[in-house]
Amino acid sequence: MIEYDTDEQRMVLKFVYYGPALSGKTTNLLRLHDLLSKEGRGELMVLDTQDDRTIFFDLLPFFLVAPSGLKIKVKVYTVPGQVQHDATRKAVLQRADGVAFIADSRRSEAKNNAESFGNLERNLSIVGIDVDRLPLVIQYNKRDLPDITPEEEIRRVWGPTGFPVLLSSALKGWGVVETFRALAERAYDTLDRRYGFAGTHGLTRESFAERLVRRAG
Amino acid sequence: MPTDSEGRRRIVYCVGEERDLRDVLPGFEVAAMLAAAFRAGLRGVRVVDPDGKDLWGSGDDVPPPGERDPRRPILLEGEPAGAVVLPDGAARGETQDALLALLADTLTAMAHNNLKRMLTTETHTEVVNRSYEELLETNRSLSASEQRYRELAETLEIKVRERTEELSRAMARLVQQEKMASVGQLAAGVAHEINNPLAFVTSNLRTLKKYTERFLDMIARYHRVCEQGGVAQQDRDDLRKHRESLRVDAMAADTADLLQQTMEGTERVRKIVADLKGFSHVDEDGEAPADLNREIERTLSVMTHEIPAGAGITREFSPLPVVTCRPGAFNQLFLSLLRNAFQARQDELRVTIRTGLSGDRIRVVFADNGPGVPAGLRTRIFEPFFTTRDVGKGKGLGLAVAYDIVTSHGGTIDVEDTPGGGATFVLELPVQRGAHDPIR
Structure with a gap:
């Protein structure tokens, strides 16, 4: 959590889109920006890029107000996927409330996915986040491409971890909103336990997710 | 500096800290904008924070803005972070509304671009600082390992000798x-x-x-x-x-x-x-309670033929508590020490065997009146294959084995001078052996 000001009735959360280079993290945010209603979200901020690759991060903020009057801002970030930007990844990961791990479905990328997930675990430990408690969802992106890892294999590998696994094609625009919603729901469960979203703020899991994921009319 | 469980430095810089307009808009830039707006006809225009408090004004003397005064939000990360307000008393109309909207959009764009620049700069600085610290850290650990290798190289020879001795033993x-x-x-x-x-x-x-x-x-x-x-x-x-x-x-x-x-x-x-x-203790397997006085007697009785004629053996035994040990090993140990003593000299050999308690340790002393052990050889006589005897007469194993038996029972063995000349071997053994002492 970035900030929780009880006097101001304001809470700022952080979601992070993590994953190997060129797995489609920025594309996910671009699609969310296009697909979700202008109401309740800010503009996508894309920091400087190099050859169309993220070198800092991207930011897409969302806003909602709980029945109690608590103003909640959710800042959704991407990290740079390239190996050499590890320090930036750590700074972005710092105080995250939820992580969506965007994997590249192509068979050729299996090794990069695994290395990136290992890097995520290591960096979580460095910034002091318990990977077992962190709301985490997995997205297998680029399902529209040929020669991809079959779904059964993905389920077999990730099933035992208990993390929700979603399939998507960010480029075509499907599976993206579902991933964001799954992440919001996972994060809600953790935040509700800690801050009494339902009890104190009258904010149900359903309405938290609904307000974040309002489709553009 | 906070660190994680493996001692790595934790990141302190966090992307996403909230900022207000003052953080991202320099006063002089806003002042220039407001002055221009004033000249264009927005008299008394000012910038307020989300609570309506004044942040910047155009410098002219007008009453503070009220709730219902025309205003346009300035957005930061898509959220209203303040507003431009046209207070009461200013001229109002379509032109002023358009100008006010233009001013708000311009300040929003400025805030957005400044924020972007700040985030890039901060991240870049953090990355550079961290990379520099990591380089320093790498340099430190490399120096440390270089130092370690240098020391290792210097002590390698000694270590090899020690290990060789251990192996020989x-x-x-x-x-x-x-x-x-x-x-x-x-x-x-x-x-x-x-x-x-x-x-x-x-x-x-x-x-x-x-x-x-x-x-x-x-x-x-x-x-x-x-x-x-x-x-x-x-x-x-x-x-x-x-x-x-x-x-x-x-x-x-x-x-x-x-x-x-x-x-x-x-x-x-x-x-x-x-x-x-x-003596062979073939009937006993491993450890057994034993009275060391009796074990010494037993050893002496099988060595009768080795005792030189005319030799005098004095027993100064005190009652000893029963200790758990490998009696066979101790017979062997006493045999080695007694054999050394019996070979110390041919005529008028005097051997004194003294036992007793010293604190919680049993002390056994074998003193002879032979030539003694020169100080320079005292550390070497317990080494395997070290012997002063002629080739074929001694294998140099007796004392090495003795040393081993004593140390494996948690005890010590030393050699000193007998008053009046000769060698005195002193054994000290714990009555109660600690649970951590290995039994070999």
Whole structure:
């Protein structure tokens, strides 16, 4: 959590889109920006890029107000996927409330996915986040491409971890909103336990997710 | 500096900290904008924070803005972070509304671009700083490992020597254990083989003594009858002559002694066999409670033939608590030390064996009046294969094995000078061995 000001009735959360280079993290945010209603979200901020690759991060903020009057801002970030930007990844990961791990479905990328997930675990430990408690969802992106890892294999590998696994094609625009919603729901469960979203703020899991994921009319 | 469980420095810089307009808009830039707006006709225009409090004004004297004054939000990360307000008293109209909207959009764009620049700069700085610190850290650990390797190279030779000695010791112990095991088996086998014939020899001797007594009794009676005229004169002379020529009287007198001595001999053989068996401890497997005084006696009794003629052995034994040890090993240890002492000199050898308690440790001292051990050799005599004896006379294993036995029982062994000349070996053993002491 970035900030929780009880006097101001304001809470700022952080979601992070993590994953190997060129797995489609920025594309996910671009699609969310296009697909979700202008109401309740800010503009996508894309920091400087190099050859169309993220070198800092991207930011897409969302806003909602709980029945109690608590103003909640959710800042959704991407990290740079390239190996050499590890320090930036750590700074972005710092105080995250939820992580969506965007994997590249192509068979050729299996090794990069695994290395990136290992890097995520290591960096979580460095910034002091318990990977077992962190709301985490997995997205297998680029399902529209040929020669991809079959779904059964993905389920077999990730099933035992208990993390929700979603399939998507960010480029075509499907599976993206579902991933964001799954992440919001996972994060809600953790935040509700800690801050009494339902009890104190009258904010149900359903309405938290609904307000974040309002489709553009 | 916070660190994680593996001692790595935690990141403190966090992307996403909230900012307000003052953080992202420099006062002089806003002032220039407001001045331009003022000139364009927005009299009294000002910038307020989300709570309506003044942030910047155009410098002219107007009342503070009210709730209902026309205003346009300035957005930061898509969220209203403040507003431009046109307070009461200013001219109002479509032109002013359009100008106000333009001003708000311009300030929003400025805020957005400044925020982007700040985020890039901060991230870049953090990355550079961290990379620099990581380089320093890498440099530190490289220096440390270089230092370690240098030290290692310097001490390598010493270490190799130490390890070699350890290996020699271990090998010697194995060789000796093997030897002791076969000697023990041999001793047990011999003892068993000797015991059987010894049993019937002893039994037969006892019977033979009884029969002999009866023979002698019978001969004495014949003699009496003969001398009292029971036979013819001629026969009597003949018997007397024969008796004298065979020296029967002397034989009769000697027989009892002969048999007695023979029986003592067999008794000694029996004792030696028993000691041999006890010494080899083939009946005992591993550790057993033992009285070290008795073990020393036992060792001495099997070494009788090794004690030089005329040597004096003094036992100054104090009662000792029973200790749990490998008695066979201790017999071997005492044997080594006693053998050294017995070989210390040929004539007028004096060996003193002293036992007693010193605190919670048993102290056993073997002192001889031989040539002693030169100070320069004292650390080396416990090394395997170190011997001062001629080739073939000593293997240099005795004291090494002794050292091993003592240390494996958690004890110590040292050599010092006997007052008046000679070597004194001092053993110290804990009565209660700690649970952590290994039993080898």
